[in-house]
Amino acid sequence: MRVGTGTRITLRVLALGYLFVLVAVPIGVILWRAFEPGLATFIASISTPAAISALNLSLLIVAIVVPLNVVFGVVTALALVRGRFRGRGLLQAVVDLPFAVSPIVVGVSLIMLWGVNGWFGAIDRAGFQVIFGLPGMVLATIFVTLPFVVREVEPVLHEIGTEQEQAASTLGADRWQTFWRITLPAIRWGLTYGVVLTVARALGEFGAVIMVSSGFPGVSQTLTLLVHARYIDDHNTYGAYAAATLLMGIALLVLLLMTLLDRKRSDR
Amino acid sequence: MITVTAARKHYGSFLALDDVDIDIPSGSLTALLGPSGSGKSTLLRAIAGLEGLDGGTVTIDGRDVTAEPPQRRGIGFVFQHYAAFKHMTVRDNVAFGLTIRKRPKAEIAKKVDDLLEIVGLDGFQHRYPAQLSGGQRQRMALARALAVDPQVLLLDEPFGALDAKVRTDLRQWLRRLHDEVHVTTVLVTHDQEEALDVADRIAVLNHGRIEQVGDPVTLYERPANDFVMGFLGSVASLGGQLVRPHDIVLERDHAAALALDAKVADSPGVITATVERVVPLGFEVRVDLRADSGERFAAQITRRDAAELGLREGETIHARATSRSTVVDHDPALAI
Numbered sequence: 001m002r003v004g005t006g007t008r009i010t011l012r013v014l015a016l017g018y019l020f021v022l023v024a025v026p027i028g029v030i031l032w033r034a035f036e037p038g039l040a041t042f043i044a045s046i047s048t049p050a051a052i053s054a055l056n057l058s059l060l061i062v063a064i065v066v067p068l069n070v071v072f073g074v075v076t077a078l079a080l081v082r083g084r085f086r087g088r089g090l091l092q093a094v095v096d097l098p099f100a101v102s103p104i105v106v107g108v109s110l111i112m113l114w115g116v117n118g119w120f121g122a123i124d125r126a127g128f129q130v131i132f133g134l135p136g137m138v139l140a141t142i143f144v145t146l147p148f149v150v151r152e153v154e155p156v157l158h159e160i161g162t163e164q165e166q167a168a169s170t171l172g173a174d175r176w177q178t179f180w181r182i183t184l185p186a187i188r189w190g191l192t193y194g195v196v197l198t199v200a201r202a203l204g205e206f207g208a209v210i211m212v213s214s215g216f217p218g219v220s221q222t223l224t225l226l227v228h229a230r231y232i233d234d235h236n237t238y239g240a241y242a243a244a245t246l247l248m249g250i251a252l253l254v255l256l257l258m259t260l261l262d263r264k265r266s267d268r
Numbered sequence: 269m270i271t272v273t274a275a276r277k278h279y280g281s282f283l284a285l286d287d288v289d290i291d292i293p294s295g296s297l298t299a300l301l302g303p304s305g306s307g308k309s310t311l312l313r314a315i316a317g318l319e320g321l322d323g324g325t326v327t328i329d330g331r332d333v334t335a336e337p338p339q340r341r342g343i344g345f346v347f348q349h350y351a352a353f354k355h356m357t358v359r360d361n362v363a364f365g366l367t368i369r370k371r372p373k374a375e376i377a378k379k380v381d382d383l384l385e386i387v388g389l390d391g392f393q394h395r396y397p398a399q400l401s402g403g404q405r406q407r408m409a410l411a412r413a414l415a416v417d418p419q420v421l422l423l424d425e426p427f428g429a430l431d432a433k434v435r436t437d438l439r440q441w442l443r444r445l446h447d448e449v450h451v452t453t454v455l456v457t458h459d460q461e462e463a464l465d466v467a468d469r470i471a472v473l474n475h476g477r478i479e480q481v482g483d484p485v486t487l488y489e490r491p492a493n494d495f496v497m498g499f500l501g502s503v504a505s506l507g508g509q510l511v512r513p514h515d516i517v518l519e520r521d522h523a524a525a526l527a528l529d530a531k532v533a534d535s536p537g538v539i540t541a542t543v544e545r546v547v548p549l550g551f552e553v554r555v556d557l558r559a560d561s562g563e564r565f566a567a568q569i570t571r572r573d574a575a576e577l578g579l580r581e582g583e584t585i586h587a588r589a590t591s592r593s594t595v596v597d598h599d600p601a602l603a604i
Binding site for chain 2: 160167169170171172173174182186
């Protein structure tokens, strides 16, 4: 389709304007507000004990969730692509469920399951606190991030097919060697992207986590909960901006790392 | 020596291998030839262990490998679409089998360099498969398969994805390589020209069964049935019998044709036909004919004979088979 110069320019302006108003402006405002009183104030605000504890908790959740998602995501993707079993269609639908279900619903259902009066309440009563503790927040985060690795790895597995793996087996590799030397390297970019998305979502998850966290500053507040608490409960607007900026900074770092890895790949 | 006994394989209700028995002698280059769906690839993959059998056994050099996985069968396998390890260099691809076997580094390096020289990829050690042409990738795959010193080399339509020129070059090259290396080789192909060109034995498969096994000349000259005849070269149907188009003689004089034909045993007789088209094909001329019965067939005659006959479209001519011709009774059940 040929597009006239006038139309082309209009389209560009529209697209850029849309992005600017909806994405750049809100982020810019937060950055401006966070750094407006100076760097020292910003650093002071993000290094209070509550902020450091929140950062640690968020990173801890990421550190637990990512390996679990990698292992189960790859296994599930393999089962979905290679498996020929009854209920594969059902599994496909279940994997997408976290995209469809509102995070707040996840929080509620977790309480129903694991809370003191829930189905698995015995565990809580025995002294292992799931809800209002770290296990609850991890469970909530796993639920909302579950599809990312599966959905990123699956198409790559489809694309590479099984011939390379068959070739490896004719060359003497057993299943395990084939997986490490052929399958894993072939899916690593899909996997990396899945991990980046998981990290970003795990850091930013709010709805599911707020339901299952006791929300004590310095104990069970993640960074997102800290932003919320500072803004709503403490009316500490500046503190909220600073914490939000920190949150964005980490996400940006992950994205940057991803881009660097990607560039390293295309250099070859 | 590879021995396959009573091999059976179903895919759902489709019978891919129907009690196949075949012996492949050591050091031979055998082609499994057949149309798609004939079971030739399934048979090859069953020998490799990439496909399990529903029944039957596979032995390689006297060892029953039916229950062994591919990695313990002592085979090398080359795939139609190369199956190159995309994230590895050419050197690492070829070295893969040796690395898995934990051979000393120096030994691996030497062997890989030697093989790359044999397949004509010297200097490509540090390239990635994406930087190679199709023909180069397939030669790399061959080097990779040969690196582990396989007892048998199995090739599944190895030149099928390449263009015509490269395909011809590569199969000549494979023939020479086989003459040097002497590894028992099985090649799957649907291309009769390729089978006749490289193989010293051909097994023709159809509907999961082996129709005939033999050397190329036997198969061409004494086909067991009209399927084999039709698959190895072109055929013309002359009075209900199949003959090669180049075994048809055209005569203007009906009496002369009859007299000559009387000397030919099991001749289909003299057929009177109308010339529909005369197509020069370089050295030969193809004459498209329509018999009085309405049956269409083609004869292939030399340029000189065509010139002597001076054939024109619409003329009537008498066709008969030559005295040495290959004739097979037509069985509609076996038709392609």
